[in-house]
Amino acid sequence: MLFEPLDPIDHEVLAQFLENSGSGIRAELLDQCGSTNALLLERARAGAPHASALVCEHQTSGKGRRGSAWISAPGASLTFSLLWRFGSGVSALSGLSLVVAVACARALDSKGAAQIKFKWPNDLLFDGRKLGGILVETLQNAGGTVAVIGIGLNVRVAPALRDRIGHPVADLREAGAHGTRTELLAAQLAQLAGLLPRFEREGFAPLRDEWLARHAWQGRNVQLSSGKRMHAQGETVGVAEDGALLMRTAGVVRRYYSGELSLRLA
Secondary structure, three states: OOOOOOOOOOHHHHHHHHHHHOOOOEEEEEEEEOOHHHHHHHHHHOOOOOOEEEEEEEEOOOEOHHHOEOOOOOOOEEEEEEEEEEOOOHHHHOOHHHHHHHHHHHHHHHOOOOOOEEEOOOEEEEOOEEEEEEEEEEEEEOOEEEEEEEEEEEOOOOHHHHHHHOOOEOOOOOOOOOOOHHHHHHHHHHHHHHHHHHHHHHOOHHHHHHHHOOEOOOOOEEEEEEOOEEEEEEEEEEEOOOOOEEEEEOOEEEEEOOOEEEEOOO
16 A cells, blocks of 8 residues: 555646746656666766756665665655756865755745754754755866756655664655645755855855754764764864864864764763
């Protein structure tokens, strides 16, 4: 028995939303694929145009940062990727994943979601549980940098799927979001189309305060690691104007640009 009607993405309705918003985004809908990011990266190498989006109803090999898996089921989530061409080098894109999080939160706010929080550098949370994730992958070319921005959001997660995921998750219906999956997706893409050009012009700094207002682990004791290697532990004190994590360790505030955060229990 299905948990609820699948509410499939309506490509014609989505295309009309995107045209009306003036986003310039052209989206392709796939019933199934391995990973929208992997596929769009292949297309980027072959010259896929700026503002191309891939939306997949069911990813069989969805991925998160550092090779982690994104587990989903048809109708339970939104999984999509957006190709964006920047005229600058990759070093100028520091903070991009944080800007994407702000765009996602604004879109969800517009659809009635409440209390969406951020975990540095790429997670969206509700009630302390993972609601969604962001994966940014880049390619350097002579004209600048191609970013493939992958986003996965839980829409309505059945108990059986929660058991498969294996860690606490939340979904958009719990957070109060309304509208069809098509409308939720269109809102995400429209916000991205509005914020990404501003980010290219001005960087992350103008959006820093907005991100900090949703910082779930501000002032918490955490540890930063990569795999089994721990890099640092201390208190999170915010993020810098370039998106770096600011952590107080041994009385000194230091910047960190990569790693996975976890709460310290003691």
